[in-house]
Amino acid sequence: MAMTIHLDVVSAEEELFSGTVEEVIAPGIEGDIGILPRHSPLISQLRPGELKYKTSEGMESMFVSGGVLEVQPHMITVLSDTAIRAGDLDEQAATDARQRAEDALAGKDPEDMDYAKLQIELEAAKAQFEMFQRISKAR
Amino acid sequence: MASTKEIKTQIGSVKNTRKITKAMEMVAASKMRRAKERMAASRPYATKMQQVVSHVANGHLEYQHPYTQEREDVKRVGYIIVSTDRGLCGGLNTNLFKAALKSMAEWREKDVEVDIAVFGGKAASAFRRYGLVAEKTGMGDKPELSDMVGTIKVMLDAYEEGRIDRLFLVENQFISSLTQTPRVQQLIPIVASDEEEIKHHWDYLYEPESKEVIDALMQRYIESLIYQAAVENVGCEMSARMVAMKSASDNAGNLIDDLQLVYNKVRQAAITQEISEIVGGAAAV
Numbered sequence: 079m080a081m082t083i084h085l086d087v088v089s090a091e092e093e094l095f096s097g098t099v100e101e102v103i104a105p106g107i108e109g110d111i112g113i114l115p116r117h118s119p120l121i122s123q124l125r126p127g128e129l130k131y132k133t134s135e136g137m138e139s140m141f142v143s144g145g146v147l148e149v150q151p152h153m154i155t156v157l158s159d160t161a162i163r164a165g166d167l168d169e170q171a172a173t174d175a176r177q178r179a180e181d182a183l184a185g186k187d188p189e190d191m192d193y194a195k196l197q198i199e200l201e202a203a204k205a206q207f208e209m210f211q212r213i214s215k216a217r
Numbered sequence: 218m219a220s221t222k223e224i225k226t227q228i229g230s231v232k233n234t235r236k237i238t239k240a241m242e243m244v245a246a247s248k249m250r251r252a253k254e255r256m257a258a259s260r261p262y263a264t265k266m267q268q269v270v271s272h273v274a275n276g277h278l279e280y281q282h283p284y285t286q287e288r289e290d291v292k293r294v295g296y297i298i299v300s301t302d303r304g305l306c307g308g309l310n311t312n313l314f315k316a317a318l319k320s321m322a323e324w325r326e327k328d329v330e331v332d333i334a335v336f337g338g339k340a341a342s343a344f345r346r347y348g349l350v351a352e353k354t355g356m357g358d359k360p361e362l363s364d365m366v367g368t369i370k371v372m373l374d375a376y377e378e379g380r381i382d383r384l385f386l387v388e389n390q391f392i393s394s395l396t397q398t399p400r401v402q403q404l405i406p407i408v409a410s411d412e413e414e415i416k417h418h419w420d421y422l423y424e425p426e427s428k429e430v431i432d433a434l435m436q437r438y439i440e441s442l443i444y445q446a447a448v449e450n451v452g453c454e455m456s457a458r459m460v461a462m463k464s465a466s467d468n469a470g471n472l473i474d475d476l477q478l479v480y481n482k483v484r485q486a487a488i489t490q491e492i493s494e495i496v497g498g499a500a501a502v
Contacts, residue, residue, distance in 0.1 A: 086265055090362050090444050093261040106424050121273075122424035123433050146434050148269045155265050157437060160362050171367025172374065175334070175351035182345060182352060200234065200305070200465070 083115040085131055087140070089158040094140060095131070102154055103130040104147050113149055120149040129156065221487065224480040228473055235469035241305065242462035248358055249394065249455035252448070255359070256391065259448050266441045273431065274407065278420055280427040284435045287406045288382045294324050295332045295350075295372050295381040297404070299388045299446045300340035301454040302354055307461035309389060309397060309453060310339045316399035317344075317387040332381055334372050336365065336447060350375070358455075360447035362440060369440055376405055384439075388446035389453040395460060397453040404439055 080100045087095040102113045105127030113120070124147050130139040145158040274285060298317055300310050321331045334351040335341050341352045351371035356364055375381045384405040389397045423430050 086261070088262040088265050090259055090262045090441055091255075092258045096261075108424055111424070118422060119272075119276075119419060120422040120424070121269075121430050121434070123430050146269070146430070146437060148272070150272065155269055157262065157266055157269065157434075159437070168366055168370050171363075172351070172370040173367070175353055175367035175371050178354070179334075179349040179352045182341060182349065200238075 081115040083113075083117075084153040085156070086153070087129065087142070087156040087158060089142075089145075090160050094158065097133065099131045099133050099154075101132040104156065105129060105142065106147070111147070113154060116151050117149050117154075119151070120147070122147045124156070124158075221480060221484050224476055224483060228476045228480065231469050231472050231476065235466055235473070238462045238465040238469060242459055242466060245455045245459040245462060249452060249459055252358065252452040252455050255448050256452050259445060263441055263445045266438050269434065270407070270438050273434065276419060276421065278427065278431070280431055282431045282435050283377060284405045284407050284439070291327075291329055291382040293330045293332060293381045294383040294385065295334065295375055296321065296385050296387060297369070297372055297443060298333065298335045298337075298340040298344065299386070299443070299450045300335065300337035300343075301450065302338040302356065303454075304339065305461060306454050306458040309457040310343070313387060313389055313399040314340070314343050316401055320385065320387070320401045332372075332375065334368050336360075336368065336443075337450070356447065358451055360444065360451065362444045365444060365447065366440060369443055373405075373436060373439060386443060386446060389450050391449045391452045391456070394456040397457060402442075404442060407435075407438075 082098045082100055083102075085095065085097060085099045085102055086093075100115070104111050104113065104122070105125050107123040107125045110127075111120075111122060124142060124145045126143045127141070128139050129142045130137060132138075142156065142158040143160070145156060148155045148157070273282075296317060298313070300313055304310070324331055331347070332350050333344050333347055335344055335349055336353050336356065338354040341349065341354050351368040353364060353368045372381070372384055376384055383403065386402045386404050388400055388402065390400045391397055421427070
């Protein structure tokens with residue numbers, strides 16, 4: 079039987095694969111990386127691409143949208159991103175977040191109407207409740 | 218004395234309120250189940266990430282990331298607060314904000330200023346008067362990392378540029394459906410965990426440069442912690458709302474019973490009065 083190594087592929091939202099494999103070919107940022115059991119410790123960034131791994135049933139593959147690959151002699155971990163990331167996209171998101179905070183300070187305040195309304199209704203009902211308790215006690 | 222009609226309307230309105238709270242209770246219960254599933258689904262990533270980061274922290278690497286370095290002089294600290302978007306979930310947010318304010322007050326006493334970034338509408342409106350550096354609201358029941366990176370990046374940039382010297386995360390911890398506790402956790406500098414000790418001298422092979430890889434890894438690590446907090450927060454929100462709405466429905470039930478008693482009494486009094494008037498009238502004839 080061929081030598082095997084444990085492979086875990088996880089993304090922030092779910093576990094994608096966990097099991098024993100004979101070989102992994104990962105889409106490294108500078109080119110595909112083939113990893114066999116007892117590889118020396120390696121840490122690499124991944125580019126969006128196809129992650130191939132060989133199980134006892136043959137070659138399988140899945141798409142990863144980038145992330146980080148860690149190799150320890152006894153196991154391989156792929157921390158997959160949930161979305162394709164790019165530096166300038168992150169920058170844009172950061173600017174948006176800052177903008178929202180500033181808008182909010184300037185008084186543009188989008189409140190959740192439904193819940194706010196419900197809350198008022200509940201408050202009103204509570205006030206009525208207390209009033210009626212007073213009435214029924216006074217009797 | 219209130220008339221029977223008034224009390225009847227009152228009972229009707231309380232019944233309507235109970236309908237609303239009952240419905241909200243059931244919605245929260247089913248959403249909680251889904252939130253719990255999501256919590257379970259995102260756990261492997263967090264555990265694996267933790268493992269890799271502890272390998273990195275315990276290894277003898279050529280490059281030490283700034284997030285692992287303690288800064289002596291703390292002039293300003295950052296807080297990331299993860300709250301719900303909506304209310305009606307008991308004391309969940311209030312307790313969280315109390316914990317946050319307490320921790321901030323300790324820093325302010327030492328003349329350390331505080332920068333705040335928030336997730337969720339409730340924290341946004343509660344902390345607006347302290348001035349927010351970044352915010353993200355309306356993430357819904359399915360928080361997505363891509364919605365959160367922007368706000369996180371604002372704080373990470375602030376740390377890297379030296380505007381803040383420490384970063385904390387304020388989150389709700391889901392202990393059980395009935396118990397949620399607020400927690401203030403230090404994100405940066407990373408508190409090294411000694412769970413897994415690899416003592417012998419080793420280093421990774423890097424691809425590309427060690428700095429780039431470790432930077433990317435650390436950024437994802439912090440993001441994963443905050444994402445986990447957001448997912449957990451939804452679970453907390455739903456279970457807290459379920460409990461709050463259950464007690465509201467129970468209270469409404471008690472109230473209806475009480476009102477029904479009052480109603481019966483008033484009705485009986487009216488009948489008695491009518492009979493005695495008729496009897497009195499008949500006797501007079």
